[in-house]
Amino acid sequence: MPELPEVETTCRGIAPHITGHEFQEIIIRQPKLRWPVPDELTQVLPGTVVNSVSRRAKYILLLTDPGSVIIHLGMSGRLRVLLSGAAAEAHDHIDFVFSDGRVLRYTDPRRFGSVLWTTSAPEQHKLLKSLGPEPLDDIFDTHYLFERSRTKQLAVKNFIMDSHIVVGVGNIYANEALFKAGIHPNRAANKISKERYQRLVDEIKRTLTAAIAQGGTTLKDFVGGDGKPGYFKQALMVYGRAGERCIVCGTVLQEIRLAQRSTVYCKHCQR
Known part of the structure; x- marks a missing residue:
């Protein structure tokens, strides 16, 4: 998707x-x-x-x-x-x-x-009116995400992929942001400190901003081309790399399923 x-x-x-x-x-x-x-x-x-x-x-x-x-x-x-x-x-x-x-x-x-x-x-519209904030808007900040997490016992990866919490953090970029923030994707959302949420918010914004910037090189594909910007695989650090070595520490990357979605992480770098 x-x-x-x-x-x-x-x-x-x-x-x-x-x-x-x-x-x-x-x-x-x-x-x-x-x-x-x-x-x-x-x-x-x-x-x-x-x-x-x-x-x-x-x-x-x-x-x-x-x-x-x-x-x-x-x-x-x-x-x-x-x-x-x-x-x-x-x-x-x-x-x-x-x-x-x-x-x-x-x-x-x-x-x-x-x-x-x-x-x-x-x-x-009924499909849009209950959506959470845009991840690149100022309203999506550490205070907002931390406060929304206090009653949430679900895995943090599922938490940030909930469009009622924040929109647009799909599976690929949730994997990437959690890795860069050093947070285990299966950790309970309400067990993560405010300081760690600060890093997660920063990494979500950085990861999405970088992906959008890379997509700018594909705009020509929408005129007479296939209209597919594609996923920005050259920048992915964990998603789709289960069984390969972590590019930071060399540990073999693990894969689990969360909410029926592939979730790849480093057991050494993410806690």
Whole structure:
């Protein structure tokens, strides 16, 4: 599943090509995604202009005067910008056709993503209104995370992956941030000191910021390319490296399952 840096890169990749441009036509080839694609897209959007493109958690928002398109990439979804007339392939489900001849194409082989519509403020949509703060916002700080953890006995990795606590800290980057902070992923959230949460907050912010910065080199892939920023594997220190040596101490990295997700850690560096 694309994580926050990949979604942010997607958002930045498409924004310059569609902001300020007018929808001419919406082509829906497959209306059955995670939820049905609303008919309003074809009825309301033609003739309207994209005022802005933004992101909330892993949702991409296309804001127009009458309302907002809410896009989630699910497990395998992607967006790319093409020229009108580009042949559609098997999993190209939706085309947002613009009057200047460009097309924003939504592709999703597994159809776990969603394309929705709201006429209310998008932050009030049922999928967004209960979400926690963005990890790169100032509100997400040591005091906030420490206070929220005091009644939480679950593993700290599951705690920071809870979107009601903080959004966008997915499996890959949770593994990485916990390693850099020196915290065992299975330690109970309420057993971690404030000082250690300070380091964890710093590492979450640093890890995500670095991944987003690396994603900037892939923005060209959204125009006529595959629309896949990819995961930034060259920077990963533990995720996907079970059985290999820790790059800090040389200990063999261990793998466990937490909430059905692969969790890799160093038993020497993480306590």
